[in-house]
Amino acid sequence: MFGLVDLSNFYASCEQTFRPSLRGKPVVVLGSNDGCVIARSQEAKALGVPMGAPWFKVSHLAQSAGLVALSANFPLIGDMSARFMSLAAGFGHQLEAYSVDEAFADLSGIPGDLTLRGFKIRARIRQWLGLECGVGLGGTKTLAKLANLVSKDAERKPGRYPAHLAGVCNFGDLSQAQLEAVMRATAVGDVWGVGRRYGAQLLELGVVSAWDLAQLPPSLVRKRWGLVLERTVLELQGVSCIDLEAVPGPKKQVGVSRSFGKGLEGLDGLLEAVGEFAARAAVKLRKQGSVAGQVFVFAQTSPFRPPPHFSRGLCVPLASASADTRVLVAAAHAGVRAIFQSGVEFNKAGVFLLDLCPANRRQEAFDFGEMGSEIDEQLMATVDHLNQRFGRGTVLVGGAGNTRRKTDWSPKQSRLTPQYTTRLSDIPVAKA
DNA sequence: TCTGGGGTCCTAGGACCC
Protein backbone atom coordinates (compact mmCIF):
# COMPACT_ATOMS: atom_id res chain seq x y z
CA MET A 1 0.00 0.00 0.00
CA PHE A 2 1.25 3.46 -0.92
CA GLY A 3 0.22 6.78 0.54
CA LEU A 4 0.67 10.13 -1.12
CA VAL A 5 0.55 13.36 0.87
CA ASP A 6 0.34 16.46 -1.30
CA LEU A 7 0.17 20.02 0.00
CA SER A 8 -2.56 22.20 -1.47
CA ASN A 9 -1.56 25.36 -3.33
CA PHE A 10 1.81 25.13 -1.61
CA TYR A 11 3.58 28.33 -2.70
CA ALA A 12 0.55 30.55 -2.36
CA SER A 13 -0.53 28.96 0.93
CA CYS A 14 2.93 29.54 2.45
CA GLU A 15 2.57 33.23 1.73
CA GLN A 16 -0.93 33.29 3.17
CA THR A 17 0.25 31.51 6.29
CA PHE A 18 2.98 34.06 6.91
CA ARG A 19 0.86 37.07 6.00
CA PRO A 20 -2.57 36.59 7.53
CA SER A 21 -3.86 39.63 5.64
CA LEU A 22 -3.63 37.54 2.48
CA ARG A 23 -5.82 34.74 3.79
CA GLY A 24 -9.02 34.36 1.84
CA LYS A 25 -7.70 36.57 -0.95
CA PRO A 26 -6.77 35.52 -4.46
CA VAL A 27 -2.96 35.26 -4.54
CA VAL A 28 -0.62 34.26 -7.34
CA VAL A 29 3.11 33.62 -7.13
CA LEU A 30 5.17 34.71 -10.12
CA GLY A 31 8.34 33.20 -11.58
CA SER A 32 11.71 34.88 -11.21
CA ASN A 33 11.14 37.53 -13.83
CA ASP A 34 7.71 38.20 -12.47
CA GLY A 35 6.86 36.97 -15.92
CA CYS A 36 4.30 34.26 -15.42
CA VAL A 37 2.16 32.60 -12.81
CA ILE A 38 3.77 29.54 -11.24
CA ALA A 39 1.34 29.04 -8.36
CA ARG A 40 -2.16 30.12 -7.35
CA SER A 41 -4.16 30.18 -4.16
CA GLN A 42 -7.52 28.45 -4.10
CA GLU A 43 -9.22 31.84 -4.47
CA ALA A 44 -7.09 32.70 -7.52
CA LYS A 45 -7.97 29.35 -9.10
CA ALA A 46 -11.62 30.13 -8.50
CA LEU A 47 -11.12 33.43 -10.33
CA GLY A 48 -10.04 31.42 -13.34
CA VAL A 49 -6.38 32.44 -13.40
CA PRO A 50 -4.70 29.75 -15.50
CA MET A 51 -1.44 28.11 -14.47
CA GLY A 52 1.49 29.49 -16.43
CA ALA A 53 -0.40 32.59 -17.53
CA PRO A 54 1.83 35.56 -18.33
CA TRP A 55 1.25 38.21 -15.69
CA PHE A 56 0.40 40.92 -18.19
CA LYS A 57 -2.58 38.86 -19.31
CA VAL A 58 -4.11 38.58 -15.84
CA SER A 59 -2.85 41.75 -14.16
CA HIS A 60 -6.16 43.48 -14.82
CA LEU A 61 -7.62 41.23 -12.11
CA ALA A 62 -5.55 43.10 -9.53
CA GLN A 63 -7.86 46.08 -10.01
CA SER A 64 -11.11 44.31 -10.67
CA ALA A 65 -10.88 41.40 -8.25
CA GLY A 66 -8.14 42.23 -5.75
CA LEU A 67 -5.71 39.67 -7.14
CA VAL A 68 -2.39 39.91 -5.28
CA ALA A 69 0.86 38.95 -7.01
CA LEU A 70 4.03 38.01 -5.16
CA SER A 71 7.46 36.97 -6.32
CA ALA A 72 8.45 33.44 -5.37
CA ASN A 73 10.25 33.25 -2.05
CA PHE A 74 12.40 30.16 -2.48
CA PRO A 75 14.18 30.15 0.89
CA LEU A 76 10.80 30.12 2.65
CA ILE A 77 9.53 27.37 0.36
CA GLY A 78 12.62 25.30 1.03
CA ASP A 79 12.31 25.62 4.80
CA MET A 80 8.59 24.79 4.77
CA SER A 81 9.21 21.82 2.50
CA ALA A 82 11.83 20.37 4.86
CA ARG A 83 9.45 20.76 7.76
CA PHE A 84 6.68 19.11 5.79
CA MET A 85 8.89 16.12 4.99
CA SER A 86 9.79 15.62 8.63
CA LEU A 87 6.09 15.50 9.56
CA ALA A 88 5.11 13.27 6.63
CA ALA A 89 7.88 10.84 7.58
CA GLY A 90 5.66 9.66 10.41
CA PHE A 91 3.08 8.31 7.96
CA GLY A 92 4.79 5.08 6.90
CA HIS A 93 8.02 3.08 7.16
CA GLN A 94 9.76 4.98 4.45
CA LEU A 95 9.22 8.26 2.74
CA GLU A 96 10.05 9.39 -0.76
CA ALA A 97 10.28 13.17 -1.09
CA TYR A 98 8.82 13.23 -4.58
CA SER A 99 8.80 17.00 -4.98
CA VAL A 100 8.85 20.06 -2.72
CA ASP A 101 5.22 19.58 -1.76
CA GLU A 102 4.57 15.85 -2.24
CA ALA A 103 5.75 12.69 -0.55
CA PHE A 104 5.04 9.01 -1.10
CA ALA A 105 4.96 6.77 1.96
CA ASP A 106 5.35 3.00 2.12
CA LEU A 107 2.41 1.76 4.20
CA SER A 108 2.77 -1.95 3.57
CA GLY A 109 2.27 -4.02 6.68
CA ILE A 110 1.26 -1.09 8.84
CA PRO A 111 -1.42 -2.28 11.22
CA GLY A 112 -4.58 -0.41 12.06
CA ASP A 113 -6.93 1.80 10.13
CA LEU A 114 -4.89 3.48 7.40
CA THR A 115 -7.64 5.96 6.59
CA LEU A 116 -7.64 7.16 10.17
CA ARG A 117 -3.87 7.37 9.99
CA GLY A 118 -4.26 9.59 6.93
CA PHE A 119 -6.58 11.93 8.80
CA LYS A 120 -4.10 12.13 11.66
CA ILE A 121 -1.17 13.07 9.46
CA ARG A 122 -3.35 15.67 7.83
CA ALA A 123 -4.29 17.18 11.16
CA ARG A 124 -0.66 17.33 12.23
CA ILE A 125 0.35 19.16 9.08
CA ARG A 126 -2.45 21.64 9.56
CA GLN A 127 -1.55 22.15 13.20
CA TRP A 128 2.20 22.56 12.81
CA LEU A 129 2.49 24.22 9.41
CA GLY A 130 -0.87 25.88 8.92
CA LEU A 131 -1.10 24.15 5.52
CA GLU A 132 -3.83 22.01 4.01
CA CYS A 133 -3.03 18.76 2.23
CA GLY A 134 -4.71 15.85 0.53
CA VAL A 135 -3.96 12.23 1.34
CA GLY A 136 -4.42 9.41 -1.15
CA LEU A 137 -3.95 5.68 -0.56
CA GLY A 138 -3.72 2.98 -3.18
CA GLY A 139 -2.05 -0.29 -4.05
CA THR A 140 0.32 1.36 -6.53
CA LYS A 141 1.90 4.79 -6.74
CA THR A 142 -0.31 5.71 -9.69
CA LEU A 143 -3.44 4.71 -7.77
CA ALA A 144 -2.25 6.61 -4.68
CA LYS A 145 -1.74 9.63 -6.89
CA LEU A 146 -5.24 9.24 -8.30
CA ALA A 147 -6.70 8.80 -4.82
CA ASN A 148 -4.93 11.98 -3.79
CA LEU A 149 -6.55 13.89 -6.63
CA VAL A 150 -9.92 12.54 -5.53
CA SER A 151 -9.25 13.59 -1.92
CA LYS A 152 -8.78 17.17 -3.08
CA ASP A 153 -11.43 17.40 -5.79
CA ALA A 154 -14.09 15.80 -3.61
CA GLU A 155 -13.80 19.01 -1.62
CA ARG A 156 -13.13 21.56 -4.34
CA LYS A 157 -15.49 20.32 -7.01
CA PRO A 158 -18.60 19.21 -5.19
CA GLY A 159 -20.56 16.53 -7.01
CA ARG A 160 -17.70 15.01 -8.97
CA TYR A 161 -16.82 12.45 -6.31
CA PRO A 162 -18.57 11.20 -3.18
CA ALA A 163 -18.22 13.85 -0.47
CA HIS A 164 -16.93 11.42 2.13
CA LEU A 165 -13.71 10.99 0.13
CA ALA A 166 -12.69 14.60 0.79
CA GLY A 167 -9.41 15.09 2.61
CA VAL A 168 -8.40 11.46 2.74
CA CYS A 169 -9.24 8.96 0.02
CA ASN A 170 -8.32 5.33 0.56
CA PHE A 171 -9.01 3.15 -2.47
CA GLY A 172 -8.67 0.17 -0.16
CA ASP A 173 -11.96 1.19 1.46
CA LEU A 174 -13.89 1.19 -1.82
CA SER A 175 -15.86 -1.63 -3.39
CA GLN A 176 -15.12 -2.53 -7.01
CA ALA A 177 -18.21 -0.66 -8.13
CA GLN A 178 -17.27 2.45 -6.16
CA LEU A 179 -13.73 2.39 -7.54
CA GLU A 180 -15.07 2.05 -11.07
CA ALA A 181 -17.37 5.04 -10.56
CA VAL A 182 -14.49 7.14 -9.24
CA MET A 183 -12.24 6.19 -12.13
CA ARG A 184 -14.99 6.86 -14.66
CA ALA A 185 -15.38 10.34 -13.18
CA THR A 186 -11.66 11.07 -13.69
CA ALA A 187 -10.49 12.43 -17.04
CA VAL A 188 -7.78 10.37 -18.70
CA GLY A 189 -5.54 13.43 -18.85
CA ASP A 190 -5.59 13.68 -15.04
CA VAL A 191 -3.85 10.33 -14.68
CA TRP A 192 -0.23 10.56 -13.53
CA GLY A 193 1.91 9.84 -16.57
CA VAL A 194 -0.60 11.03 -19.16
CA GLY A 195 0.43 14.44 -20.45
CA ARG A 196 -1.10 16.69 -23.06
CA ARG A 197 0.18 14.69 -25.99
CA TYR A 198 -0.86 11.23 -24.91
CA GLY A 199 -4.06 12.63 -23.47
CA ALA A 200 -5.12 14.02 -26.84
CA GLN A 201 -4.23 10.81 -28.66
CA LEU A 202 -6.17 8.72 -26.17
CA LEU A 203 -9.21 10.97 -26.44
CA GLU A 204 -9.19 10.55 -30.19
CA LEU A 205 -9.48 6.81 -29.69
CA GLY A 206 -12.41 7.27 -27.33
CA VAL A 207 -10.38 6.63 -24.19
CA VAL A 208 -11.92 9.33 -22.08
CA SER A 209 -11.54 8.38 -18.43
CA ALA A 210 -9.02 6.76 -16.10
CA TRP A 211 -11.30 3.73 -16.15
CA ASP A 212 -11.14 3.50 -19.96
CA LEU A 213 -7.35 3.66 -19.83
CA ALA A 214 -7.22 0.88 -17.27
CA GLN A 215 -9.24 -1.36 -19.64
CA LEU A 216 -6.68 -1.19 -22.46
CA PRO A 217 -4.45 -4.24 -22.97
CA PRO A 218 -0.96 -3.28 -21.71
CA SER A 219 0.77 -4.94 -24.66
CA LEU A 220 -1.20 -2.83 -27.11
CA VAL A 221 -0.38 0.32 -25.17
CA ARG A 222 3.28 -0.60 -25.23
CA LYS A 223 3.25 -1.09 -28.98
CA ARG A 224 1.59 2.22 -29.67
CA TRP A 225 3.02 4.49 -26.92
CA GLY A 226 5.90 2.64 -25.32
CA LEU A 227 6.96 1.25 -22.01
CA VAL A 228 6.19 4.26 -19.84
CA LEU A 229 2.49 4.41 -20.59
CA GLU A 230 2.26 0.62 -20.42
CA ARG A 231 3.48 0.86 -16.83
CA THR A 232 0.84 3.47 -16.12
CA VAL A 233 -1.89 1.13 -17.38
CA LEU A 234 -0.54 -1.77 -15.32
CA GLU A 235 -0.40 0.43 -12.23
CA LEU A 236 -4.01 1.51 -12.78
CA GLN A 237 -4.86 -2.19 -12.89
CA GLY A 238 -3.20 -2.63 -9.52
CA VAL A 239 0.11 -4.09 -10.67
CA SER A 240 2.88 -2.16 -8.93
CA CYS A 241 5.66 -1.24 -11.36
CA ILE A 242 7.12 1.91 -9.80
CA ASP A 243 8.96 1.40 -6.53
CA LEU A 244 9.33 3.80 -3.68
CA GLU A 245 12.68 5.56 -3.85
CA ALA A 246 13.47 6.46 -0.29
CA VAL A 247 17.05 7.45 -1.01
CA PRO A 248 17.36 9.44 -4.18
CA GLY A 249 20.36 8.51 -6.28
CA PRO A 250 22.82 11.21 -7.19
CA LYS A 251 21.62 13.44 -10.02
CA LYS A 252 22.90 12.58 -13.46
CA GLN A 253 23.06 16.18 -14.49
CA VAL A 254 22.76 19.50 -12.73
CA GLY A 255 22.07 22.81 -14.37
CA VAL A 256 21.23 26.44 -13.84
CA SER A 257 19.40 28.47 -16.45
CA ARG A 258 17.52 31.74 -16.42
CA SER A 259 15.52 34.05 -18.59
CA PHE A 260 16.83 37.57 -18.55
CA GLY A 261 14.64 40.45 -17.42
CA LYS A 262 15.32 42.22 -20.65
CA GLY A 263 17.18 41.20 -23.76
CA LEU A 264 20.92 40.88 -23.36
CA GLU A 265 23.27 41.96 -26.11
CA GLY A 266 27.03 41.71 -26.24
CA LEU A 267 29.57 39.13 -25.20
CA ASP A 268 30.54 40.60 -21.83
CA GLY A 269 27.09 40.40 -20.32
CA LEU A 270 26.59 36.86 -21.53
CA LEU A 271 29.97 35.83 -20.13
CA GLU A 272 29.02 37.25 -16.76
CA ALA A 273 25.65 35.57 -16.66
CA VAL A 274 26.92 32.20 -17.79
CA GLY A 275 29.87 32.44 -15.42
CA GLU A 276 27.51 32.86 -12.51
CA PHE A 277 25.30 29.99 -13.70
CA ALA A 278 28.36 27.74 -13.91
CA ALA A 279 29.43 28.77 -10.42
CA ARG A 280 25.99 28.00 -9.00
CA ALA A 281 25.82 24.69 -10.79
CA ALA A 282 29.27 23.89 -9.37
CA VAL A 283 27.89 24.37 -5.85
CA LYS A 284 25.09 21.87 -6.59
CA LEU A 285 27.66 19.49 -8.02
CA ARG A 286 29.87 19.58 -4.92
CA LYS A 287 26.86 19.28 -2.66
CA GLN A 288 26.16 15.81 -4.04
CA GLY A 289 29.86 14.91 -4.08
CA SER A 290 30.23 14.62 -7.84
CA VAL A 291 32.58 15.79 -10.53
CA ALA A 292 31.54 16.67 -14.08
CA GLY A 293 33.15 15.51 -17.31
CA GLN A 294 31.40 17.93 -19.65
CA VAL A 295 29.91 21.40 -19.53
CA PHE A 296 26.95 22.21 -21.78
CA VAL A 297 26.24 25.88 -22.47
CA PHE A 298 23.29 27.31 -24.36
CA ALA A 299 21.90 30.72 -25.23
CA GLN A 300 18.75 31.68 -27.11
CA THR A 301 16.43 34.47 -28.12
CA SER A 302 12.83 34.62 -26.98
CA PRO A 303 10.64 32.17 -28.88
CA PHE A 304 7.73 34.57 -28.29
CA ARG A 305 9.35 37.30 -30.32
CA PRO A 306 9.14 37.54 -34.07
CA PRO A 307 11.96 35.81 -35.97
CA PRO A 308 14.82 35.59 -36.57
CA HIS A 309 15.32 33.24 -33.64
CA PHE A 310 18.66 32.17 -32.33
CA SER A 311 19.31 29.06 -30.30
CA ARG A 312 22.67 27.42 -29.91
CA GLY A 313 24.27 25.08 -27.44
CA LEU A 314 27.68 23.55 -27.13
CA CYS A 315 29.16 20.73 -25.11
CA VAL A 316 32.65 21.45 -23.80
CA PRO A 317 34.50 18.31 -22.67
CA LEU A 318 36.93 18.70 -19.78
CA ALA A 319 40.43 17.24 -19.87
CA SER A 320 39.66 15.64 -16.53
CA ALA A 321 36.45 15.55 -14.54
CA SER A 322 36.25 18.41 -12.07
CA ALA A 323 34.12 20.17 -9.48
CA ASP A 324 36.34 23.23 -9.34
CA THR A 325 34.43 26.44 -9.96
CA ARG A 326 37.35 27.95 -11.84
CA VAL A 327 37.61 25.00 -14.24
CA LEU A 328 33.86 24.86 -14.86
CA VAL A 329 33.50 28.61 -15.35
CA ALA A 330 36.43 28.63 -17.76
CA ALA A 331 34.83 25.83 -19.79
CA ALA A 332 31.46 27.60 -19.80
CA HIS A 333 33.16 30.78 -20.97
CA ALA A 334 34.93 28.93 -23.78
CA GLY A 335 31.54 27.58 -24.84
CA VAL A 336 29.95 31.01 -24.79
CA ARG A 337 32.71 32.47 -26.93
CA ALA A 338 32.19 29.70 -29.46
CA ILE A 339 28.44 30.12 -29.81
CA PHE A 340 28.24 33.88 -29.39
CA GLN A 341 26.94 35.94 -32.27
CA SER A 342 26.94 39.70 -32.15
CA GLY A 343 23.75 41.62 -32.78
CA VAL A 344 21.60 38.94 -31.16
CA GLU A 345 19.38 39.90 -28.25
CA PHE A 346 19.61 36.96 -25.86
CA ASN A 347 16.62 36.15 -23.72
CA LYS A 348 17.76 33.04 -21.92
CA ALA A 349 20.94 31.11 -21.23
CA GLY A 350 22.05 28.24 -19.08
CA VAL A 351 24.76 25.83 -18.05
CA PHE A 352 24.39 22.10 -17.50
CA LEU A 353 27.06 19.91 -15.96
CA LEU A 354 27.02 16.45 -17.55
CA ASP A 355 28.83 13.12 -17.30
CA LEU A 356 28.71 13.22 -13.53
CA CYS A 357 30.47 10.66 -11.41
CA PRO A 358 31.37 10.44 -7.74
CA ALA A 359 34.34 12.63 -6.84
CA ASN A 360 36.14 9.85 -5.02
CA ARG A 361 36.07 7.56 -8.04
CA ARG A 362 37.97 9.98 -10.16
CA GLN A 363 40.98 8.35 -11.69
CA GLU A 364 44.10 9.08 -9.72
CA ALA A 365 46.13 9.24 -12.91
CA PHE A 366 44.46 12.49 -13.84
CA ASP A 367 45.48 14.05 -10.56
CA PHE A 368 49.10 13.23 -11.14
CA GLY A 369 50.88 16.42 -11.96
CA GLU A 370 48.12 18.56 -10.54
CA MET A 371 49.82 18.92 -7.22
CA GLY A 372 47.40 21.56 -6.05
CA SER A 373 44.25 19.52 -6.49
CA GLU A 374 43.78 18.60 -2.86
CA ILE A 375 44.28 22.18 -1.81
CA ASP A 376 41.80 23.23 -4.51
CA GLU A 377 39.19 20.88 -3.11
CA GLN A 378 39.66 22.31 0.35
CA LEU A 379 39.39 25.80 -1.09
CA MET A 380 36.06 25.00 -2.77
CA ALA A 381 34.74 23.34 0.39
CA THR A 382 35.65 26.44 2.39
CA VAL A 383 33.95 28.75 -0.11
CA ASP A 384 30.78 26.63 -0.02
CA HIS A 385 30.82 26.60 3.76
CA LEU A 386 31.16 30.37 4.06
CA ASN A 387 28.44 31.01 1.50
CA GLN A 388 26.08 28.61 3.20
CA ARG A 389 26.70 30.18 6.58
CA PHE A 390 26.68 33.85 5.63
CA GLY A 391 24.57 33.85 2.49
CA ARG A 392 25.12 33.32 -1.19
CA GLY A 393 27.60 35.73 -2.71
CA THR A 394 29.60 36.31 0.48
CA VAL A 395 32.64 34.77 -1.19
CA LEU A 396 33.07 34.70 -4.95
CA VAL A 397 35.67 32.69 -6.83
CA GLY A 398 37.73 34.93 -9.08
CA GLY A 399 40.39 34.13 -11.60
CA ALA A 400 38.05 32.76 -14.24
CA GLY A 401 36.06 35.85 -14.94
CA ASN A 402 33.44 34.92 -12.38
CA THR A 403 33.37 38.21 -10.57
CA ARG A 404 30.82 40.62 -9.27
CA ARG A 405 28.40 41.78 -11.92
CA LYS A 406 29.14 44.73 -14.10
CA THR A 407 26.26 44.22 -16.50
CA ASP A 408 22.73 44.09 -15.27
CA TRP A 409 21.59 40.85 -16.85
CA SER A 410 19.54 39.79 -13.89
CA PRO A 411 15.79 39.61 -13.67
CA LYS A 412 14.48 42.94 -12.54
CA GLN A 413 13.98 43.21 -8.83
CA SER A 414 10.32 43.25 -8.20
CA ARG A 415 8.64 45.74 -5.99
CA LEU A 416 6.21 42.95 -5.33
CA THR A 417 8.84 40.87 -3.60
CA PRO A 418 8.02 40.65 0.07
CA GLN A 419 11.07 41.02 2.30
CA TYR A 420 10.50 38.21 4.73
CA THR A 421 12.73 37.95 7.73
CA THR A 422 10.78 35.14 9.32
CA ARG A 423 12.55 31.80 9.23
CA LEU A 424 11.26 28.48 10.37
CA SER A 425 13.51 28.69 13.41
CA ASP A 426 11.13 31.38 14.68
CA ILE A 427 8.21 28.97 14.73
CA PRO A 428 7.54 26.34 17.39
CA VAL A 429 8.76 22.90 16.42
CA ALA A 430 6.94 19.63 16.86
CA LYS A 431 8.95 17.04 18.72
CA ALA A 432 9.59 14.10 16.46
C1' DT B 1 7.20 46.21 -21.46
C1' DC B 2 5.88 41.52 -19.78
C1' DT B 3 5.70 34.22 -21.44
C1' DG B 4 9.49 29.51 -15.20
C1' DG B 5 13.36 26.47 -13.94
C1' DG B 6 14.47 22.59 -13.06
C1' DG B 7 14.77 17.25 -13.91
C1' DT B 8 13.94 11.93 -15.68
C1' DC B 9 13.47 8.14 -18.85
C1' DC B 10 12.65 5.94 -23.31
C1' DT B 11 13.05 5.23 -28.27
C1' DA B 12 14.58 5.36 -32.92
C1' DG B 13 18.16 5.45 -35.90
C1' DG B 14 22.98 5.66 -37.25
C1' DA B 15 27.68 3.93 -36.84
C1' DC B 16 30.38 0.32 -36.05
C1' DC B 17 31.87 -4.48 -35.25
C1' DC B 18 31.97 -9.43 -36.15
Add this chain to the structure above:
DNA sequence: TCTGGGGTCCTAGGACCC
Protein backbone atom coordinates in the same frame (compact mmCIF):
# COMPACT_ATOMS: atom_id res chain seq x y z
C1' DT C 1 34.54 -8.55 -54.44
C1' DC C 2 30.11 -9.08 -52.43
C1' DT C 3 27.07 -9.84 -48.67
C1' DG C 4 23.33 -10.85 -44.15
C1' DG C 5 22.08 -10.40 -39.72
C1' DG C 6 22.76 -9.52 -34.97
C1' DG C 7 24.70 -6.99 -31.12
C1' DT C 8 26.32 -2.71 -28.91
C1' DC C 9 27.02 2.00 -28.23
C1' DC C 10 25.89 6.70 -28.83
C1' DT C 11 22.97 10.67 -29.71
C1' DA C 12 19.03 13.52 -30.64
C1' DG C 13 14.56 14.18 -29.79
C1' DG C 14 10.25 13.41 -27.55
C1' DA C 15 7.34 12.73 -23.71
C1' DC C 16 6.55 13.10 -19.05
C1' DC C 17 6.88 15.10 -14.03
C1' DC C 18 6.66 19.19 -10.49
